[in-house]
Amino acid sequence: MTLQECYQALDGNYDDVLGRLRSERLVQKFVLKFLDDKSYELLCSSMEAENWQEAFRASHTIKGMCQNLSFTRLQQSSSNLTESLRNGWTPEAVPLLDQVKQDYQQAAAAIGELKASLGL
Amino acid sequence: MKNKTTRFLVCSVMIAAVLCVGVFGFLAFYMNRISSEIMSELGTVYMTGMNERITKHFETTIDYRLSHMEDLINTNSAEKEDYLEWLAYSAKARGFECLALYSSDGTFQMIYGDQVQVTDPEPFLHSMNNGEKKVAVGTDSKGTDLVLVGISAVYPMRNGKECTALVGGITVDYIKKVLALDEENALVYSHVIRKDGSFVIRSADAYRDNYFDRIWETFGDMNGKSAESYVEELKFAMEKEENYSTVLRLSGERRNLYCTALPYSEWYLITVMPYGEMDVIVDELSNQWFQMAFFSGGAILLIMLMIFLGYFRLAKKQMKELEAAIEKAELASRAKSEFLSNMSHDIRTPMNAIVGMTAIATANLDNPQQVQNCLRKISLSGRHLLGLVNDVLDMAKIESGKMTLNMDRVSLREVLDGIVGIIQPQIKAKRQNFDVRLRDIISECVFCDSVRLNQVLLNFLSNAVKFTPDEGHIALSLYQEPSSKGDDFVRVHLEVEDDGIGMSKEFQTKIFDSFTREDGARVQKTEGTGLGMAITKFIVDAMDGTIEVQSEQGKGSRFHVVLDLQKAIEQEADMVLPNWTMLVVDDDRMLCESTVAALSSIGVTADWALDGETAVKMVLEHHQRQDDYHIILLDWKLPGMDGVETAREIRRTLGDAVPIILISSYDWSEIEDRARQVGVSGFIGKPLFKSTLFYGLRPFAEAFDKELVPLPPQQTDFHGAQILLAEDNDLNWEIAEALLTDIGLKLDWAENGQICVEMYRNSAPGYYKAVLMDIRMPVMNGYQATEAIRAMTSRPDHDIPIIAMTADAFAEDVQKCLNSGMNAHIAKPIDVVEVSKLLEKFIK
Numbered sequence: 020m021t022l023q024e025c026y027q028a029l030d031g032n033y034d035d036v037l038g039r040l041r042s043e044r045l046v047q048k049f050v051l052k053f054l055d056d057k058s059y060e061l062l063c064s065s066m067e068a069e070n071w072q073e074a075f076r077a078s079h080t081i082k083g084m085c086q087n088l089s090f091t092r093l094q095q096s097s098s099n100l101t102e103s104l105r106n107g108w109t110p111e112a113v114p115l116l117d118q119v120k121q122d123y124q125q126a127a128a129a130i131g132e133l134k135a136s137l138g139l
Numbered sequence: 140m141k142n143k144t145t146r147f148l149v150c151s152v153m154i155a156a157v158l159c160v161g162v163f164g165f166l167a168f169y170m171n172r173i174s175s176e177i178m179s180e181l182g183t184v185y186m187t188g189m190n191e192r193i194t195k196h197f198e199t200t201i202d203y204r205l206s207h208m209e210d211l212i213n214t215n216s217a218e219k220e221d222y223l224e225w226l227a228y229s230a231k232a233r234g235f236e237c238l239a240l241y242s243s244d245g246t247f248q249m250i251y252g253d254q255v256q257v258t259d260p261e262p263f264l265h266s267m268n269n270g271e272k273k274v275a276v277g278t279d280s281k282g283t284d285l286v287l288v289g290i291s292a293v294y295p296m297r298n299g300k301e302c303t304a305l306v307g308g309i310t311v312d313y314i315k316k317v318l319a320l321d322e323e324n325a326l327v328y329s330h331v332i333r334k335d336g337s338f339v340i341r342s343a344d345a346y347r348d349n350y351f352d353r354i355w356e357t358f359g360d361m362n363g364k365s366a367e368s369y370v371e372e373l374k375f376a377m378e379k380e381e382n383y384s385t386v387l388r389l390s391g392e393r394r395n396l397y398c399t400a401l402p403y404s405e406w407y408l409i410t411v412m413p414y415g416e417m418d419v420i421v422d423e424l425s426n427q428w429f430q431m432a433f434f435s436g437g438a439i440l441l442i443m444l445m446i447f448l449g450y451f452r453l454a455k456k457q458m459k460e461l462e463a464a465i466e467k468a469e470l471a472s473r474a475k476s477e478f479l480s481n482m483s484h485d486i487r488t489p490m491n492a493i494v495g496m497t498a499i500a501t502a503n504l505d506n507p508q509q510v511q512n513c514l515r516k517i518s519l520s521g522r523h524l525l526g527l528v529n530d531v532l533d534m535a536k537i538e539s540g541k542m543t544l545n546m547d548r549v550s551l552r553e554v555l556d557g558i559v560g561i562i563q564p565q566i567k568a569k570r571q572n573f574d575v576r577l578r579d580i581i582s583e584c585v586f587c588d589s590v591r592l593n594q595v596l597l598n599f600l601s602n603a604v605k606f607t608p609d610e611g612h613i614a615l616s617l618y619q620e621p622s623s624k625g626d627d628f629v630r631v632h633l634e635v636e637d638d639g640i641g642m643s644k645e646f647q648t649k650i651f652d653s654f655t656r657e658d659g660a661r662v663q664k665t666e667g668t669g670l671g672m673a674i675t676k677f678i679v680d681a682m683d684g685t686i687e688v689q690s691e692q693g694k695g696s697r698f699h700v701v702l703d704l705q706k707a708i709e710q711e712a713d714m715v716l717p718n719w720t721m722l723v724v725d726d727d728r729m730l731c732e733s734t735v736a737a738l739s740s741i742g743v744t745a746d747w748a749l750d751g752e753t754a755v756k757m758v759l760e761h762h763q764r765q766d767d768y769h770i771i772l773l774d775w776k777l778p779g780m781d782g783v784e785t786a787r788e789i790r791r792t793l794g795d796a797v798p799i800i801l802i803s804s805y806d807w808s809e810i811e812d813r814a815r816q817v818g819v820s821g822f823i824g825k826p827l828f829k830s831t832l833f834y835g836l837r838p839f840a841e842a843f844d845k846e847l848v849p850l851p852p853q854q855t856d857f858h859g860a861q862i863l864l865a866e867d868n869d870l871n872w873e874i875a876e877a878l879l880t881d882i883g884l885k886l887d888w889a890e891n892g893q894i895c896v897e898m899y900r901n902s903a904p905g906y907y908k909a910v911l912m913d914i915r916m917p918v919m920n921g922y923q924a925t926e927a928i929r930a931m932t933s934r935p936d937h938d939i940p941i942i943a944m945t946a947d948a949f950a951e952d953v954q955k956c957l958n959s960g961m962n963a964h965i966a967k968p969i970d971v972v973e974v975s976k977l978l979e980k981f982i983k
Contacts (some may be wrong), residue, residue, distance in 0.1 A: 053870060087968040138740070
């Protein structure tokens with residue numbers, strides 16, 4: 020799987036990210052590092068612990084990373100979740116979290132495949 | 140020389156034998172003589188004693204008889220009436236045979252007994268008339284020999300006269316008995332003779348009347364003296380009343396004769412001792428002497444012979460050894476001089492490279508790359524040459540086993556690069572096909588003596604070049620496998636294969652001996668010292684490795700070296716290439732596979748093809764799928780369409796977009812122009828180690844990055860302006876750093892607001908030119924941090940530009956930022972152009 024195919028799989032904008040980072044190498048490097056970030060775990064645990072403020076921050080971080088990497092789909096869902104949590108808990112947060120989870124899994128799977136095809 | 144020695148030895152033995160016989164013979168003869176002389180002396184001494192004893196005895200006997208006679212006279216004086224009866228009676232009692240009165244005119248008046256007559260009356264009568272005592276021999280009327288003892292006495296005779304002496308007779312046998320003259324089995328016998336030689340008393344077998352006659356007749360020649368001279372000597376001695384002793388041969392045997400005068404008489408005692416028995420003893424002794432001499436001489440001869448033979452054998456053996464040593468020395472000297480004159484083989488190979496490369500460099504002075512290439516090879520060859528010369532000088536050291544290995548960290552890539560560089564010109568000169576094969580590389584860096592390893596491989600290769608005809612094939616293979624020595628070691632296999640003239644089975648057994656080269660017409664014209672293989676074997680042995688040789692005449696040779704070398708930890712500084720798809724084209728499937736494996740380990744996916752036609756087809760297919768290969772590695776020598784043609788074909792369909800790189804174990808200088816013309820972008824030399832590929836492809840990676848997305852032309856450079864970046868997320872930090880460093884900014888990272896404040900507080904005023912502030916951070920958020928910085932009014936730079944960087948891009952967020960004291964707001968994702976524009980505005 021190529022990097023481009025990966026972007027297709029996780030529903031991101033490859034051209035956009037390449038335009039900003041200007042190097043496929045850099046893009047690949049950061050994409051591969053995406054899964055190392057602990058914000059997603061923090062989000063999940065904070066939601067469970069009903070620490071809405073922390074959950075908001077985590078969601079916000081995910082959104083920021085996705086913006087940087089042009090992971091359009093996950094960026095959208097995490098942005099929605101962020102907004103739903105900005106002023107504390109709202110009922111929309113629960114389905115939005117599920118959406119984030121789903122999109123994150125999709126991205127993680129795509130990146131995993133990319134990793135595998137690189138032999139890492 | 141051998142004959143001479145043999146003759147000398149034989150002569151010596153013979154001389155020794157003769158000497159031995161002579162000395163012992165002389166010794167035996169001399170001892171015999173001495174013993175016989177001693178015998179004579181002993182005989183003389185014995186005879187002297189014997190004669191004295193007999194003489195004494197005779198004297199005593201005569202004295203005794205005379206005393207009897209005196210007794211008769213004293214006890215029976217003439218006054219007595221019947222003195223004659225008394226005389227007779229007394230004389231009979233004393234054992235006289237007869238008794239008579241002797242008148243002065245020499246007539247006997249018998250008192251009793253038969254009438255006697257003196258055999259030689261003259262001296263007897265004379266002595267009697269002179270009143271002396273005397274004995275004489277006489278006979279009675281019966282013819283019985285009597286010894287007459289006379290003593291002066293005066294008795295009236297019948298004729299009225301007075302007698303002059305009284306004479307008593309005793310039998311000769313009595314004298315004989317008393318004197319033991321006639322004893323049987325006695326060693327000696329004696330005679331009593333008169334001056335004229337006539338016998339008074341004879342004993343033994345003497346029957347003649349005269350003893351001299353006896354000498355005359357029984358005399359046997361001895362010592363050349365005649366019987367006459369003996370008799371004369373005897374007579375002379377008798378005349379002078381001297382004792383006489385001599386040895387003479389009588390009746391066929393040696394006898395000792397001794398003669399002394401007897402008292403009271405005109406007689407002489409002759410004592411004779413035959414040597415007979417003594418001679419037997421002496422003969423036996425001398426026989427024994429001879430035997431002893433013979434045997435000891437023989438024994439000595441035998442021992443000497445044995446010693447000689449032993450010595451001879453020893454000398455012969457030594458001679459043989461000497462001959463062998465001489466032969467060996469001559470061989471060694473010949474080999475050494477041959478070696479000196481033929482040293483060219485090992486030295487000429489790198490020397491040729493130097494000379495050739497110098498010429499090429501001179502011819503291409505305007506082509507710096509070419510010159511550099513040449514210089515690199517010259518220095519490699521020079522270094523090898525230096526090592527080799529050192530080896531030759533140290534040959535003695537090597538042979539005596541004192542060579543040591545200089546184990547150091549060695550890159551196999553560098554070693555093979557160097558060797559390929561050295562050997563290339565020779566291969567080119569013979570238009571041979573050369574291939575370097577690499578597979579299963581576990582560890583590129585190992586601990587080894589690189590000079591020696593070079594030497595081993597170069598020796599194999601230069602031999603392969605030498606013994607392979609023009610346009611033949613030579614291949615160098617390197618592969619590795621886990622070593623049995625442990626995880627720290629790797630087993631390195633090095634193979635040099637050719638399809639040259641090969642070697643005979645006999646030669647294969649001694650190929651590793653010094654100064655050997657196969658004989659035969661086909662090798663004669665090939666130069667060489669024959670030292671290379673010996674050194675090679677020694678080096679591999681010293682490395683605890685093994686060499687295996689497989690060869691067949693006319694088919695080719697294969698040298699296989701196996702070494703267990705310690706792995707060196709590789710400094711693989713992030714060998715990662717972009718995620719390319721590449722195509723590897725080589726006719727060696729093994730090389731393709733190992734290259735693909737090596738490429739994948741540095742982040743490149745690759746396909747491979749075995750010939751040019753397939754490669755072109757594959758490139759086309761990918762092109763049609765809009766999925767072009769990023770780089771194509773193309774072997775130069777390919778079956779059918781060669782590398783250059785393939786490159787031309789690909790260029791024709793693809794255009795110039797895709798870099799095409801030629802891979803080759805040959806020197807590409809000669810095809811470079813042609814290759815460049817058809818659009819080949821570069822060259823990578825075999826063997827293709829991972830590092831070879833990485834360093835060879837990296838320039839294309841940089842070009843690739845640049846080519847793909849050119850930097851905006853209005854790019855600003857901030858010349859290392861120091862920026863403080865507060866960002867809690869690693870990934871975002873890294874992205875920001877990567878992007879902003881590119882435009883000449885230097886970034887310090889604060890992981891949250893509080894750290895940001897601290898770092899700012901601790902920095903020198905004016906050190907940071909700006910702060911890029913994330914808003915959502917743990918511990919202290921961006922707003923609070925900004926307020927804290929702005930609150931440091933004591934610092935001249937508390938109004939430092941602070942730019943918010945956040946994912947929140949709503950207007951109210953922006954307002955909030957500005958309210959907290961920030962100068963501007965940038966929404967994520969970070970856009971370099973936007974950031975640089977903003978910073979440009981705030982940093983003067």
